[in-house]
Amino acid sequence: MGFKEELQKLSVQVNERMVHISNEETTKQSLIIPFIQVLGYDVFDPLEIKPEYVADFGKKRGEKVDYAIFKDGSPIIFVEAKSVNEKLSNHDAQLCRYFNAVTEVRIAIITNGTEYKFFTDLTADNVMDETPFLIVDLLNLRESDFETLLRFKKESFDKEFLVRYAEELVYTSTLDNSLKELFKNPDDEFIRYLIRDVSSSRITSSVIERFRPIVKKAISNAVIDIVSKGLYQQETESNAIVGKEDELEAIKAAGEPTANINSTKRAVVTSEDELNSFEYIKNVLSKADKDITNLNYKDTTAYFSIYVVNTTKWFLRLNIDGSIKNVITKLPLTEIETIVSEFKTELAPKSFGESRVIINAVDDIKKLDQLIISCYEKLMN
Incomplete structure (x- = not known):
């Protein structure tokens, strides 16, 4: 069974089990432990999964995180568990203390068994961000969740890569929201920028208002055109030029003649x-x-x-x-x-x-x- 199928199976199990769960301990055993297993970690190996891991911070002693996931002898992920009936927004400060206490950990998760919030330290080193860079709802898995969670599996876990990936997710999400708002309600400066080469008259407030509906319509048409033609068409064409050099080198490496490389297109045929x-x-x-x-x-x-x-x-x-x-x-x-x-x-x-x-x-x-x-x-x- 592949990773995607395992997650889908777990999603069904979580949906079936959650109605029978009323406390945190049962949530851990019935919902959270199976999720950690799907990520490829051996929950029965104390060298990989350490429950009630002590993470002292400042004057607070004996602070414990529900699960510390280890790889190669070092902690890599903290998991703070809550009951399936609890909302997670009330407990982020507690997880923050755990995260700040162990500087080598760059990924922290808080979960109630159905929703998983992933945190890192993009704003300041070793200080957990206030908002998660990723939220996964096991009851409503998106197609993108399968690829994203794959990066957290034991065999593919790369701490530095995940932090960079988290940064990309945060910035992409922020830019995505900004662009949506800008396209939906273009501000005066954006309209001024767009019409500066179109309008021969002085760009006053009245000119901006006259162009506002025109700009909105133009944006709508442009987005539709991009979607219909494919956003990456030009990139694909330019990559083909670069790829030709790699192809030539590959043919040389394989010991094949190169005289006709410019006139003959090589098809990919898996033998x-x-x-x-x-x-x-x-x-x-x-x-x-x-x-x-x-x-x-x-x-x-x-x-x-x-x-x-x-x-x-x-x-x-x-x-x-x-x-x-x-x-x-x-x-x-x-x-x-x-x-x-x-x-x-x-x-x-x-x-x-x-x-x-x-x-x-x-x-x-x-x-x-x-x-x-x-x-x-x-x-x-």
Whole structure:
């Protein structure tokens, strides 16, 4: 069962269970613990989940947070639990004290088992923000929630990345609201800015009022036009030019002729060898007790990339359709030389990775088990 399906199943369970819950302790056991489990943490391992974690702050001693989630021996998330019948807005100050007490923790959650509020410290370092950067309602999951919560899973948790992501969410939300208000009720300065090259007369208050309904209509038409044509059309076209350079380098790396690259468009065709290789790599990691829940692939004209959660978190890139077959990694060349001494190794092409292993046939991938595991561990550590 995938992460999305697990969350959807939990959503149904929460809806069924909540009517039978009347206190905080039952809320923890029936609603909150299952949520932490879905995120991939072992709730029965005291090295990962520490209930009633002591977080002393200033003169207040013996302050305890309901759950501290640990990874690699350090706390990464605080979870403050309340009864499913309580509103969360009354308890943020308490969580703030916990958060401020342990400076290495950058993510804090307050929840009543149905609603989850996520906090960090964007305004001032080690001081929890007054407002959450993310609110998730398990009873009304949005499509965006699945991708967002995926970033909090144990195997993909990256504290610094999440803080940057939180900042992006906050600013995007703020700008989104500002733009909506501006487009709905454009102020005088905005109208003045828009009509400065349109109106030949002096822009007075009466001129602004005359143009106000015209500006509103123009904004409405522009938004409709953007939606209908696709906001990213121009970006896609410009990226195609940049991508051509990468494609040329990839073809060179694969040992293919490049004379006709400008006249022939290469289509992305995922081969059976690539799919079989992906399944083999999954099997190797599974046997090594690695979490493959979010393992996926993306095929391009440049390479067949294998990643975790999102395409930026890749750990192997395969070039096995060309005459020169190779496996690209993020490991330093000196490191892979010791892991796969029987194969030729070299620096990877610029912008593709750190190093690559030259293989003679697709089946040679079956001789790279240790390399596969090492690349995965490098990504996850």
